Amino acid sequence: MAELSFVITMSVVTLFWAIVGGIVPLFIPKGPNRGVIVTMLVLTSVCCYLFWLIAILAQLNPLFGPSLSTDAIWYLRYHWP
Amino acid sequence: MDSLLRGEELCLAQLFLQSGSAYDCISELGELGLVEFRDLNPSVNAFQRKHVNEIKNCEEMERILGELASTLSFCCNHRVSVCLQEQLQRLEVELGEVTRNKEKLQKNLLELREYTHMLRITHSFVQRTSEVSYEEFPFLEKDTVMDYSSMQRLGAKLGFISGLIQRAKIEAFERMLWRVCKGYTILSYAEVDEYLEDPETGEPSKSIVFLISYWGEQIGQKVKKISDCYHCHLYPYPTNNDERNDVVEGLKTRIQDLHTVLHRTEDYLRQVLMKASESVYTWVIQVKKIKAIYYILNLCSLDVTNKCLIAEVWCPVNDIANLRRALEEGSRKSGATVPSFVNRIPTSDTPPSLIRTNKFTSGFQGIVDAYGVGNYREVNPAPFTIITFPFLFAVMFGDLGHGLIMALFAFWMVLYENNRKLKNTRNEIWNTFFEGRYIILMMGLFSIYTGLIYNDCFSKSLNIFGSGWSVKAIFNHYGGFKVSLYQSNLPIIWNLATNRLTFLNSYKMKMSVIIGIIHMSFGVILSTYNHLHFRKKHNLYLVFLPELLFLLCLFGYLVFMIFYKWLVFSAKDSREAPSILIHFINMFLMQGDGVPPLYPGQTGLQIFLVVIAVLSVPVLLLGKPIYLNWLHNGSQRLGMYRGYERVRRNSEEELYLMRANDMEEGSSHNEFLHQAIHTIEYCLGCVSNTASYLRLWALSLAHAQLSDVLWAMVMRVGLRMDTRLGVLFLVPVFSLFAVLTVSILLVMEGLSAFLHALRLHWVEFQNKFYSGTGVKFSPFSFSLLPSSFEHDGLL
Numbered sequence: 013m014a015e016l017s018f019v020i021t022m023s024v025v026t027l028f029w030a031i032v033g034g035i036v037p038l039f040i041p042k043g044p045n046r047g048v049i050v051t052m053l054v055l056t057s058v059c060c061y062l063f064w065l066i067a068i069l070a071q072l073n074p075l076f077g078p079s080l081s082t083d084a085i086w087y088l089r090y091h092w093p
Numbered sequence: 094m095d096s097l098l099r100g101e102e103l104c105l106a107q108l109f110l111q112s113g114s115a116y117d118c119i120s121e122l123g124e125l126g127l128v129e130f131r132d133l134n135p136s137v138n139a140f141q142r143k144h145v146n147e148i149k150n151c152e153e154m155e156r157i158l159g160e161l162a163s164t165l166s167f168c169c170n171h172r173v174s175v176c177l178q179e180q181l182q183r184l185e186v187e188l189g190e191v192t193r194n195k196e197k198l199q200k201n202l203l204e205l206r207e208y209t210h211m212l213r214i215t216h217s218f219v220q221r222t223s224e225v226s227y228e229e230f231p232f233l234e235k236d237t238v239m240d241y242s243s244m245q246r247l248g249a250k251l252g253f254i255s256g257l258i259q260r261a262k263i264e265a266f267e268r269m270l271w272r273v274c275k276g277y278t279i280l281s282y283a284e285v286d287e288y289l290e291d292p293e294t295g296e297p298s299k300s301i302v303f304l305i306s307y308w309g310e311q312i313g314q315k316v317k318k319i320s321d322c323y324h325c326h327l328y329p330y331p332t333n334n335d336e337r338n339d340v341v342e343g344l345k346t347r348i349q350d351l352h353t354v355l356h357r358t359e360d361y362l363r364q365v366l367m368k369a370s371e372s373v374y375t376w377v378i379q380v381k382k383i384k385a386i387y388y389i390l391n392l393c394s395l396d397v398t399n400k401c402l403i404a405e406v407w408c409p410v411n412d413i414a415n416l417r418r419a420l421e422e423g424s425r426k427s428g429a430t431v432p433s434f435v436n437r438i439p440t441s442d443t444p445p446s447l448i449r450t451n452k453f454t455s456g457f458q459g460i461v462d463a464y465g466v467g468n469y470r471e472v473n474p475a476p477f478t479i480i481t482f483p484f485l486f487a488v489m490f491g492d493l494g495h496g497l498i499m500a501l502f503a504f505w506m507v508l509y510e511n512n513r514k515l516k517n518t519r520n521e522i523w524n525t526f527f528e529g530r531y532i533i534l535m536m537g538l539f540s541i542y543t544g545l546i547y548n549d550c551f552s553k554s555l556n557i558f559g560s561g562w563s564v565k566a567i568f569n570h571y572g573g574f575k576v577s578l579y580q581s582n583l584p585i586i587w588n589l590a591t592n593r594l595t596f597l598n599s600y601k602m603k604m605s606v607i608i609g610i611i612h613m614s615f616g617v618i619l620s621t622y623n624h625l626h627f628r629k630k631h632n633l634y635l636v637f638l639p640e641l642l643f644l645l646c647l648f649g650y651l652v653f654m655i656f657y658k659w660l661v662f663s664a665k666d667s668r669e670a671p672s673i674l675i676h677f678i679n680m681f682l683m684q685g686d687g688v689p690p691l692y693p694g695q696t697g698l699q700i701f702l703v704v705i706a707v708l709s710v711p712v713l714l715l716g717k718p719i720y721l722n723w724l725h726n727g728s729q730r731l732g733m734y735r736g737y738e739r740v741r742r743n744s745e746e747e748l749y750l751m752r753a754n755d756m757e758e759g760s761s762h763n764e765f766l767h768q769a770i771h772t773i774e775y776c777l778g779c780v781s782n783t784a785s786y787l788r789l790w791a792l793s794l795a796h797a798q799l800s801d802v803l804w805a806m807v808m809r810v811g812l813r814m815d816t817r818l819g820v821l822f823l824v825p826v827f828s829l830f831a832v833l834t835v836s837i838l839l840v841m842e843g844l845s846a847f848l849h850a851l852r853l854h855w856v857e858f859q860n861k862f863y864s865g866t867g868v869k870f871s872p873f874s875f876s877l878l879p880s881s882f883e884h885d886g887l888l
Contacts, residue, residue: 048097048454048476055480060542063488066607067546069656070600073663075670078590 018072025064033057096449097476099626100467101409103444103870108420110393110433115402118423118433119386119873125419126874129445133394142391147239150178151384151822152650157181158377159796161188161369181376184369193357193364202351207257207300209344210285212337215255215330218281252313253306254326256320260284260299266323270305273315278307279571287374287726304330384631389873401433407444407870413437443469445749449868452510454479456532464855466864472622474854474863481612481858483532483852487539488608489792489846492800493550495839496540503534536847547793551834552800554587597797601790603655610648611785613779616861617641623862639709640775640861646706648783650699651677657691714772725761774860782857788849796842803833 034057037050080088106128110118122128134142158181183601203739263282270278281304288297303325307313320327331337393404408416416435424432446469450458458475460482467473490496507530509515515527525532548554586592617640624632654673662670671691680699691697811819859865871877 035549045451048479051476052480055477059480059484062611063484063543063604064546064606066604067600069659070603070661073661074596075662076592076596078587078596079592 021068026061029057029061029064033061096447097454098473099451100470100473101411101447101623103447104410104411104413104468105438105440105442105444106406106408106416107432107436107438108406109396109436109808110402110404110420111424111431112401114424114427114429114433115390115393116386117427118420119389120382121419121426122416122425123382123385123389123873125415126872126876127412127416127419128408129870129872130389131405131407132392133405134392134401144387144390147387148384148391149806151387154178154181154380155377155384157185158184158373158380162373162377172586172587184365186336187365188213188347188362191358191362195355198351198355198358202348204326205325205344205348205351205617207289207343209348210289210300210345211255211257211302211328212331212341214283215304217283218304250307251306252310253304253326253330254313254320255302255304255314255330256325257285257300257302258282258320258325260301262323263301263303266303266319266325267687269323272308273319274312277309277312278305278316280305312388318882343867380852381878385873385875385878405438408435409447425706443867445469445870446471447474448475450475453531454530457482459528460532460851460854462869464859465863466867468867469862470626471867472619472626472862474619474859477615478854479868481536483535483539485608485612485789485853486536486602486846487543488789489849490536490540490792490796490842491543491547491549492552492796492838493541493544493555495551495800495834495842496537496542496544498537498839499843500537500541501532503530503537506530507534519668533781536843547797548587549797549800552797593843594794598790601793602787605786605789606648606783607652607655608749609783610644610652610791612853612858613782613785613861614641614644614649616858617644620862631720632717635720636713639713641718642709643706643713643776644779646709647781649772650680650702653823654691661691674705679826710772710776713775714769718761718768721764722761778860785857786853788853792842792846792849796838796846799842800834800838801828803838807833840870 033054037053040046040049040053108118139145152189161181161184169672267280267282270280282301284301285302289300290297305316305320317327331340389404390402393402395401396403406416420433420435444466448458448467454475457478458473461467461473461475461478487496506527507516510527510530518524544550587596590596617637620636621633622639624630624637651673654676658670658673671689676691676695678702683700683703807826807830811823811830814822815818
């Protein structure tokens with residue numbers, strides 16, 4: 013199931029930023045600032061999507077995990093849902 | 094948008110102004126702020142220009158206004174429009190007279206008061222002696238003054254000198270008298286109770302009334318000289334009591350009269366000043382406008398018929414219609430029969446660059462211009478900077494809580510941006526922050542986003558999505574773990590781990606490299622805009638393509654390897670996971686044998702990429718100069734043909750580009766050197782700039798560690814105490830935490846991240862396509878005139 017949750021997350025976020033960067037610019041009313049706003053939307057979506065993508069890909073197949081102290085492990089086992 | 098991306102198109106225009114209406118036309122243009130005037134008399138000295146006298150008059154008026162403003166301690170803002178120069182001069186003369194009168198009256202008053210004091214006090218000297226009568230000789234060591242009658246019995250001629258002297262000088266005075274007159278004088282003195290105003294300095298000071306009695310005429314002369322020396326005010330000493338009483342009475346009435354006159358004078362002065370203060374503000378503005386117009390008239394030249402003025406202006410092409418309308422308006426206002434008109438002329442000079450901005454984009458344009466104003470119609474990085482600059486800042490700053498505070502602060506500034514008090518303070522530092530309020534807002538918003546992804550909020554992590562790491566596995570079976578990943582940010586469990594930094598470092602370094610290479614490629618791609626616009630298609634193939642290939646083949650491949658390793662290698666084969674860096678280095682050295690390949694066919698692909706990259710260097714180095722050389726040689730044969738072509742084209746831009754092409758081919762040596770420098774800079778720059786982007790990692794690490802330390806050292810100490818005392822203790826601890834957070838983490842780290850993001854833009858991004866050696870378009874506009882009065886804080 014790890015695969016499914018990953019696929020869902022991936023597609024949802026990709027779709028979101030694709031809408032922000034691709035569909036919303038089509039609806040900006042014509043005016044003197046249209047060009048600036050469209051540029052801003054496209055750049056924002058590219059930058060934020062890239063940042064998120066790097067964050068998730070880096071953790072997809074981790075080569076090592078967090079090493080916790082024994083107290084922390086005990087606490088997490090019994091106190092976290 | 095074209096204007097923000099590239100700057101507006103400007104043209105050179107000639108204005109023909111009729112002498113009668115020149116003043117009004119230029120006044121209209123100044124109100125609109127459309128055009129920049131060029132100096133048509135550059136060789137003429139400032140003092141030899143035509144309108145030098147008018148400018149001198151204006152400066153005279155400004156001086157009068159300055160004095161007027163400084164005598165005013167209050168100022169109203171009524172808009173009463175009056176007319177100027179004679180009024181100002183009249184006002185100045187009147188003010189001068191009234192002030193002088195007032196000073197004279199005050200001096201008079203002072204003298205009378207001193208006289209009164211003197212009479213009163215010396216009377217008290219005499220009173221004292223009449224209580225005790227002396228029959229002895231007077232010149233014993235008693236310092237009281239004798240009665241007349243006994244002195245006259247001695248037959249000596251007794252004289253009196255009385256007056257006032259400053260308290261600081263009385264001892265020196267006494268000593269001097271003693272030394273000079275050797276006991277033939279008697280000095281008695283007493284201090285005046287009230288403070289009298291010293292006429293020269295205007296400060297209240299203490300004076301002393303003295304009475305000198307002397308024998309003999311010559312002693313009298315000496316005493317007079319000495320008292321002159323010490324700047325004493327001398328008054329005639331009355332000889333007997335009746336005379337004294339008369340004088341006192343007379344003085345009293347005179348003082349009263351003077352007081353009334355002085356009051357009247359002050360009232361009059363205040364009235365005059367109040368009337369003037371109503372119009373001072375408008376006068377200042379009018380004088381400034383007049384002076385500016387005369388400066389511009391000095392820049393124009395007369396035409397052959399001497400009947401009209403010619404001015405050359407740089408004007409945006411889109412505004413030529415407005416320019417015409419302004420000239421018509423000016424001609425109409427001055428009632429001229431012949432209208433002034435504008436004529437566009439072709440030129441090969443480079444116009445200045447004009448980029449129109451609104452209040453949002455002006456901040457970002459400002460930071461681009463601080464590096465250098467763009468060349469005429471060169472690609473402007475500002476519209477891209479609006480997003481990439483806050484983004485890079487946020488990568489380095491990435492903290493949810495701090496970002497939230499920063500965004501709220503900027504939002505407050507934006508909401509109150511029309512508040513006059515905020516806009517017009519003198520504090521430089523506050524002005525800088527206020528001008529950049531939109532930049533700070535964007536930075537704060539992006540920091541909130543990156544803070545969410547880094548999962549860092551005041552150095553604590555938020556458990557929004559739950560951690561993907563399950564502890565059960567660790568608990569039951571040491572060494573294994575289960576991973577389920579459905580959240581998209583760094584899981585909270587990393588905050589408790591001891592090897593947190595190892596993971597974070599690897600992640601952030603790779604992220605910095607990826608972001609950096611994408612940023613730089615974007616810069617290189619932007620340069621195509623320039624090449625296409627300036628019609629240098631050859632640049633596309635000879636400069637852009639080699640640059641892009643070099644960058645992508647080497648560093649783009651590095652990015653590919655990073656992604657590949659992330660996707661393919663997992664915990665199962667963590668023992669054999671290769672180090673990307675070693676593979677990269679091996680690629681350059683063309684060794685690949687010691688290390689197992691990442692994927693089949695790796696060595697072949699790598700060799701291929703290295704060969705392409707290495708080949709693109711000489712193309713970059715030699716391609717352009719050789720091509721231009723060939724073009725130049727070829728063109729000499731085809732000179733006639735090109736001349737014919739030039740006549741056919743009548744667009745100004747074409748002409749400008751042709752001339753630029755001509756000049757470039759001038760010297761091939763120059764071209765070759767230029768290109769060699771560019772190649773070396775670019776290739777070495779690729780490596781060093783990629784490494785330079787690692788500062789994104791470094792600063793975000795520093796920020797996270799600082800906020801962690803602050804929490805651990807300050808706040809946790811307060812939260813550890815769980816008694817009632819702890820609650821009280823928590824309050825100052827929290828205030829300390831808040832102050833340190835704002836000052837160190839927000840201000841200091843914010844400024845530092847701002848600076849580094851700025852450097853990344855200016856150097857690493859902009860040197861791929863931007864030259865920034867242009868001149869800014871500065872139109873003649875009344876609203877842009879510097880206001881020296883406001884600088885002095887008088888208005």
